[in-house]
Amino acid sequence: MDRKVMVVSVAVGFLGLLSAALAFAAEATRTKVSDVQTRxxxxxxxxxxxxxxxxxxxxxxLMMAQAIVNIVAGCICCKKHPHPSDTNWTIGLIAFIASWVSFIIAFLLLLTGAALNDQRGQERMSFRDYCYVVKPGVFSGGAVLSLASVALAIVYYVALSSKNAQSWGADQNQGGIAMGYPPQANPVFVHEDTYNRQQFP
Known part of the structure; x- marks a missing residue:
């Protein structure tokens, strides 16, 4: 694996683990029903x-991890590939779509949970005289989906990078073969009388 691919994968993986750890911490510290007092x-x-x-x-x-992968790897939909049936290209395309879907859902869950948990001080009762709190599992779902999004983004990046490396290697091999066999001139046949005329004028 290329060093650049390794560094980007480690950085993105670290951000994904950080996002999941913070989301699980938010799930553990969210405001629960027993924490709310009524007056x-x-x-x-x-x-x-x-x-x-x-x-x-x-x-x-999570947003930083997704941005790093897409900036470094680029959008797979904007690139032309001569062989769409290639395995790496297919895996990269599936991982790219699944990564974006899981990223959007995880991002919305995290933002929604954070916004709904921002209840401070005194609030009027709502929802049939109940104090509203964030339901359990919102932050946990965001954490799991953030891990899935980052993992799929790394798969997409590695698959796309390996495809580019294989294409570059194939071009280099073709260039080496072309340089190894210099062009040869077509043979020229000379009639026997030509030599006889030069020796015996």
Whole structure:
């Protein structure tokens, strides 16, 4: 594997793990029903929670990982490939689409969970006199999908990089074969009388 591919894969993988870890931390520190206090007059008192900051940083790390892969590798839909049936190209295309789908869902889950968890101070009761809190599993789902998105992005990048390396190697081999066999001139046949005339004028 190329050194550049290794460095990019490690960096993107680290950001993906960071995003998932922060999302799981946000899930553990989110505001729960037992943390909310109710007062007379229909007011819900929410405690402070770091889930908002954790969710936003997790979404930011995921966005950075996705941006790095797509900037370095480029969009596979914008590139022309002479053999669309190639295995690496097919794997890269599937991983590219699945990575973007999982990224969008994970990003929305993380932002939604962070926004809904941003309940501070006193709020009026809503939803049939219930204090609203983030449902369990929102941040966890975002964490799992962020890992899937980053893993698929790495697969897409590695598959695309290996395809480019194979194409470059094939071009080099063809160039070496062409240089190894210099062009030969067509043979010229001379009649026997020509030599006789030169020797015996």
């Amino acid at each position: 007379r007059g229909g007011e819900c008192v929410y405690p402070k929670s770091p889930a908002l900051a954790l969710g936003l940083i997790s979404a930011l790390a």
